[in-house]
Amino acid sequence: xxxxxxxxxxxxxxxxxxxxxxxxxxxxxxxxxxxxxxxxxxxxxxxxxxxxxxxxxxxxxxxxxxxxxxxxxxxxxxxxxxxxxxxxxxxxxxxxxxxxxxxxxxxxxxxxxxxxxxxxxxxxxxxxxxxxxxxxxxxxxxxxxxxxxxxxxxx
Numbered sequence: 403x404x405x406x407x408x409x410x411x412x413x414x415x416x417x418x419x420x421x422x423x424x425x426x427x428x429x430x431x432x433x434x435x436x437x438x439x440x441x442x443x444x445x446x447x448x449x450x451x452x453x454x455x456x457x458x459x460x461x462x463x464x465x466x467x468x469x470x471x472x473x474x475x476x477x478x479x480x481x482x483x484x485x486x487x488x489x490x491x492x493x494x495x496x497x498x499x500x501x502x503x504x505x506x507x508x509x510x511x512x513x514x515x516x517x518x519x520x521x522x523x524x525x526x527x528x529x530x531x532x533x534x535x536x537x538x539x540x541x542x543x544x545x546x547x548x549x550x551x552x553x554x555x556x557x
Contacts, residue, residue, distance in 0.1 A: 410443050422444075423447060423448070426444060426448045427451055428474060431487075436519055436524075442501075442503065442512075449501050452498060452499050452517075453497070459483065459488045487523055498519065500518055500519075
């Protein structure tokens with residue numbers, strides 16, 4: 403019997419549930435508007451997981467950071483999470499996310515909810531690195547001569 407067990411199974415085994423929660427957390431942190439619309443059960447699990455991750459990251463201990471890295475599993479996203487999101491939530495002790503109930507989905511009538519941060523947080527933006535142009539030098543004598551002729555004609 404399942405009396406007083408506190409986990410939502412989300413319709414799968416423990417491995418599937420762990421994978422689903424990781425995917426939900428990563429997608430939530432990557433979303434451009436820092437919100438996510440999903441089913442109500444998934445939103446509850448996502449909010450609980452995000453709150454736990456913020457608490458671990460705020461402690462700043464090695465064990466806490468390893469738990470954060472274990473769930474998020476993306477170095478850039480972990481850095482963004484710890485450097486920009488967690489400092490904006492330093493004055494709060496708990497309740498970092500809110501879940502807003504929405505209308506039921508039309509196809510299967512599943513209850514939907516939107517998960518969002520309580521404080522305003524800027525969307526993540528990856529820095530684009532400038533790619534260096536590679537110049538390929540000709541290897542053979544003929545190729546060198548033809549490249550030199552092309553340069554002369556261009557001038």
